[in-house]
Each structure stands twice: as structure tokens, then as C-alpha cells.
Amino acid sequence: MKYKRVTAMQLGTPDVLQITEHELQAPEKGKVRIRVLAASVSRPDVSARSGNSLYRGTPLAKKTPFVPGYAIIGDVDAIGEGVTGVTVGDRVGVLTVIGGYSEYVYWRSDRLIPVPATVDPAEAVTLILNYLVAYQTLHRSAKVKPGEKALIIGASGGIGTALLQLGKLANLQLYGIASGEKLPAISNMGAVPIDYRTQDFVTFMRAAEPDGIDVVVDGMMRLNYIQGGLSLLRRGGRMVSYGEPAGLGTLFRILLLVLRHKFGPSGKSFQLYGTSTYFLFDPKPYVEDWAALFQLLETGRIQPVIAQRFPLLEAAKANALLESGSVIGNVVLVSDLLSSGGGS
Numbered sequence: 451m452k453y454k455r456v457t458a459m460q461l462g463t464p465d466v467l468q469i470t471e472h473e474l475q476a477p478e479k480g481k482v483r484i485r486v487l488a489a490s491v492s493r494p495d496v497s498a499r500s501g502n503s504l505y506r507g508t509p510l511a512k513k514t515p516f517v518p519g520y521a522i523i524g525d526v527d528a529i530g531e532g533v534t535g536v537t538v539g540d541r542v543g544v545l546t547v548i549g550g551y552s553e554y555v556y557w558r559s560d561r562l563i564p565v566p567a568t569v570d571p572a573e574a575v576t577l578i579l580n581y582l583v584a585y586q587t588l589h590r591s592a593k594v595k596p597g598e599k600a601l602i603i604g605a606s607g608g609i610g611t612a613l614l615q616l617g618k619l620a621n622l623q624l625y626g627i628a629s630g631e632k633l634p635a636i637s638n639m640g641a642v643p644i645d646y647r648t649q650d651f652v653t654f655m656r657a658a659e660p661d662g663i664d665v666v667v668d669g670m671m672r673l674n675y676i677q678g679g680l681s682l683l684r685r686g687g688r689m690v691s692y693g694e695p696a697g698l699g700t701l702f703r704i705l706l707l708v709l710r711h712k713f714g715p716s717g718k719s720f721q722l723y724g725t726s727t728y729f730l731f732d733p734k735p736y737v738e739d740w741a742a743l744f745q746l747l748e749t750g751r752i753q754p755v756i757a758q759r760f761p762l763l764e765a766a767k768a769n770a771l772l773e774s775g776s777v778i779g780n781v782v783l784v785s786d787l788l789s790s791g792g793g794s
């Protein structure tokens with residue numbers, strides 16, 4: 451039997467994404483096969499497909515062909531030798547990083563995220579990457595406390611909208627930076643909106659909070675936002691940047707700022723956040739945070755903003771929409787099993 455994936459045949463615009471056919475095989479030892487119900491379409495997918503500027507010209511540059519797709523939700527449909535604790539039919543999530551735009555995914559059985567069967571897989575898949583980044587930057591990096599004042603830079607995106615919802619739940623007083631037509635959505639999510647096209651955020655924030663703010667969470671990773679954000683923090687304030695730097699030169703200058711705030715007398719902290727520690731170090735904090743997020747979703751305390759759902763194999767159109775800059779929240783790919791009722 452054959453199945454389909456969406457493969458980036460070369461680096462470039464969304465039309466490099468082509469549907470390819472593959473032979474369905476039994477999972478290898480220690481792995482399971484997952485029938486994908488939903489896959490996220492995220493900025494790191496776009497960046498990998500278009501040729502991440504950070505890695506361009508280095509040995510880390512992505513080799514083609516490859517299947518993008520950072521996160522999936524699906525049902526286990528076959529089990530390899532030696533796999534215990536997972537059964538056929540279990541609903542699971544995976545932080546794939548690469549490979550999610552596919553009807554089937556093969557994955558290590560010890561890296562599956564349990565997913566309640568009661569939640570919508572399209573909403574659930576936003577928790578695997580975007581909500582995870584938001585939750586961990588707030589609670590593990592910035593260690594926010596109720597009543598604190600926080601500025602979110604990049605508030606209208608997949609991670610930004612998650613930051614606003616989770617920030618509200620943590621009883622933060624929120625400010626959110628985005629662009630013109632998206633500002634009403636920022637207000638509706640309980641934050642004071644700031645338009646980066648028409649307002650200088652530092653001037654705005656100094657007038658609104660003359661004593662400084664407690665936390666800045668930044669998805670832009672640009673020096674002007676980082677320097678401006680740091681200048682707004684009170685003593686004891688924390689800034690976390692999770693975005694992708696434009697190039698190695700910018701990354702180097704940002705790392706110098708991290709060191710200066712770690713060892714210098716500023717009284718403020720500045721950290722960078724990345725999900726790569728899940729693969730490099732202890733996965734336990736991730737497992738705990740996904741469990742907390744799924745509980746919030748199951749009890750209706752978070753409601754992921756989904757701008758549009760596309761059929762799983764229409765990843766090229768979904769990438770083009772995300773890149774258009776018109777999206778508020780998340781873009782998700784869904785299997786036809788969901789529309790036919792087979793995935794619930």
C-alpha cells in the first residue's frame with residue numbers, strides 16, 4: 451500500500467512543495483507508525499523550506515529533498531518489535547521538527563506525547579510547538595508571577611496568541627505588539643495593543659509604565675527590539691527571546707548581550723529560548739508542560755486561534771498563507787479522516 455507526503459524538492463518558495471508517494475512499511479524495532487490527523491504549519495517549517503538564513507552556506511544548511519512539518523497529532527496504527535506501553539489506536543502527538551507533512555509518520559515509541567481523544571486534533575497540534583514555546587518562555591524562562599506586567603513582541607502570531615492566552619491565565623497585565631488590522635484581536639485577548647508600524651513601542655511603554663515592566667517575551671530576535679525591551683525592564687525584570695535571528699552576525703551580537711546581562715550589573719536578565727533542549731537534554735520538563743497544556747485545552751481554559759485549516763496535502767497553499775503575513779494565530783493541516791469523522 452502507498453501513502454503520500456509533501457516533500458520540499460529544493461529550497462525556495464512554497465511551490466517547491468510537491469506530493470510524493472511512498473510504500474507503507476511496518477515500523478522498525480522500538481518505533482510506532484502513526485496515521486496523521488493534523489500537522490502544524492509553522493514559521494520554522496517556512497524557514498527550513500526557504501533556506502534558513504542562519505545556516506546558509508554552512509554544513510547545517512538543509513539538504514533536499516525533505517519533508518517539512520514540526521508537529522503532528524495522530525493515531526498509532528502499527529507497533530514495532532519491543533515497543534511497550536503504547537497500543538494501536540492510542541492518540542499521540544510528536545514534536546517531529548522535520549517530517550510532519552505526511553499521511554503517516556514513523557516515530558520512537560519513547561518520544562510520544564499522550565493526547566486526550568476528546569480534543570480536536572487541529573487544536574491539539576498547536577500545543578505541541580506554539581503553546582509549548584509560549585508556556586515555557588513564560589513559566590520556565592521568565593518565571594512569571596501573578597500581577598506582573600509583560601510585553602509580548604509578535605503578539606498576533608501562532609506563539610504570540612498563545613502567549614496572550616497563557617499570560618491572561620497567569621494573571622499578567624499584558625501589552626502586545628503587532629500590526630494595524632490585527633490590533634483589535636490583541637485587545638480582544640485582553641492585552642493593550644501597540645502598532646509597530648505607527649508607534650514607537652519604547653516611547654509608548656515608558657508613558658504607560660514609567661516605573662518599568664517585569665517581563666518582555668520577544669519573538670522577533672532583532673537588536674532594536676531586544677535593546678528596546680531590555681531598556682523597559684525594571685531592576686529584577688526578565689527578557690526572553692525565542693525568535694530566529696536573521697544571521698550569524700546578529701546571533702553573535704545577541705549572545706554578547708545575554709552574557710553582559712548574566713555577568714554585568716544591570717540587575718536584569720536576558721535569556722534565549724529554544725526547543726532543541728528537548729532532544730539534547732532531559733525531556734521531563736517538556737512532558738510535564740504538554741500534560742499541563744492538554745489539561746488546559748480539555749477543560750476549555752485555552753482556545754487556540756486557528757486562522758485556517760487546509761487538507762493535509764495542501765501544505766504549499768498553507769505555507770503561502772502563513773508567509774503572506776495576514777494570519778492571526780495558527781495555520782493547520784488536517785487529514786480527510788477528520789472531515790469524514792474517522793479521527794474523533
Ligand SMILES: NC(=O)c1ccc[n+]([C@@H]2O[C@H](COP(=O)([O-])OP(=O)(O)OC[C@H]3O[C@@H](n4cnc5c(N)ncnc54)[C@H](OP(=O)(O)O)[C@@H]3O)[C@@H](O)[C@H]2O)c1
Nearest residue numbers: 493604605606607608609628629669692693694723724725
Ligand atoms: N525558539 C523556538 O524553539 C521557536 C519555536 C517556534 C518558532 N520560533 C520562531 O519564533 C518566531 C515567531 O514564530 P510564530 O510562529 O509566532 O510566527 P507567526 O505566527 O508568523 O507570527 C509572527 C509575528 O511576528 C510579528 N511581526 C512581523 N514583523 C514584525 C515587526 N517588524 N515588528 C514586530 N512584530 C512583527 C507578526 O505581527 P503582524 O502579523 O501583526 O505583522 C506576528 O505577530 C519565528 O522566528 C519562529 O521561527 C522559535
